Amino acid sequence: MTLTVSATVERWPVAGEFIISRGAKNHVDVVLCEISDGTHSGAAEATPIYYEGESAEQCVEEITRFAARHPDLDRSVLLQNMARGAARNALDCALWNLECRKSNKALWQVAGLPEPAPLTTAFTISLGQPEIMEAHARRAAAIGHGLLKLKLSGQDDSERVAAVHRGAPGARLIVDANESWNNLDIAAEAERLAQYSVELIEQPVSAGHDHLLSGVKSPIPLCADESCHTSADVERIASYYDAVNIKLDKAGGLTEAMAIAHAAQATDMKIMVGCMLSTSLGIRPAFALAQLAHWVDLDGPLLLAEDRIDGFRFKGGKIFPAH
Known part of the structure; x- marks a missing residue:
């Protein structure tokens, strides 16, 4: 089944300033990925791993390029053909979310994980x-x-x-x-x-x-x-x-x-x-x-x-x- 994939960059301000030994951040740029089969859609968010050189814009380009090359996208295709990182996370989790929407089940049920508790x-x-x-x-x-x-x-x-x-x-x-x-x-x-x-x-x-x-x-x-x-x-x-x-x-x-x-x-x-x-x-x-x-x-x-x-x-x- 051919899926429609879109990815955009969102900027979210940090409360005050987030400081670690590598530097300070006053905002975070995340990637919002959406996947649709024409009837159902799934969405996910990923944060680029900045200390590995990733950026939100690069992740969007990677997602767009990969989706164009793999119209019959699924999780096994991702694992076999895409390097780990935020771009793959966005696609993988959007596919999980799409599966949840199609099956009308919660993620823990689809993934075989324990029922969530606080x-x-x-x-x-x-x-x-x-x-x-x-x-x-x-x-x-x-x-x-x-x-x-x-x-x-x-x-x-x-x-x-x-x-x-x-x-x-x-x-x-x-x-x-x-x-x-x-x-x-x-x-x-x-x-x-x-x-x-x-x-x-x-x-x-x-x-x-x-x-x-x-x-x-x-x-x-x-x-x-x-x-x-x-x-x-x-x-x-x-x-x-x-x-x-x-x-x-x-x-x-x-x-x-x-x-x-x-x-x-x-x-x-x-x-x-x-x-x-x-x-x-x-x-x-x-x-x-x-x-x-x-x-x-x-x-x-x-x-x-x-x-x-x-x-x-x-x-x-x-x-x-x-x-």
Whole structure:
């Protein structure tokens, strides 16, 4: 069946500023992809992986070009012929949504995932001076966020984590080193952070330098992010990490993201489901997958100045199913 595919760029302002070690953002450009069979239509959103050189405009061009070459588009064609990334994520998730519309079933039913229930989601504390991060953590805790994710830089990280712990002493913490600990004693860094309710350290070393974790005895589980893009990566990194952060944009769609989750389960790695900055449309498929996760980081819409009108509901540190 020949499908009609369209893709456009949308710009969404960030609430304040989103800061990590790679830079600051005051808006996010996302790709809106729509697929129609003439009777039913499916839609999805993807966020370009900017640190891999993707842009929204390039993703739109890639989607348009691929759809023109493959008029009989389906998910198997995508996996076999399109590189992973945000463009493939947009197409893959739009195809899933189209299937849901045609079958009049929810995504979890079509994909064979657990029925969605509310989940505790991390709330991101942007990189900043310790006193600023402490203030942000205090405000987040005051409105019910009990799981905070801190962006770190490899410099003064223990001071930042201590400050956040002071601001939100009852909160569970995830720290995201963003590949910045290559030249540090990782076990010693983890030992310093263990006193602050830190329960996961994300991507301590640069992708491709995972061997630096060989023999490291960390009191806190280590989680791969940039080091794991597809299910084929899981076996390679399993000896270095305790968990894997699955992001649909990084994996190139829900289809591959589910394969990563199953591969992680097979190697006894724990699962985290995360996201890029996005609206609720962008995290809708991720929320379905997150029912399998030990940690959930789907606060993308919360970090925007506004969300889509039919978005998820966030309350008390939890994300509730969208209707």
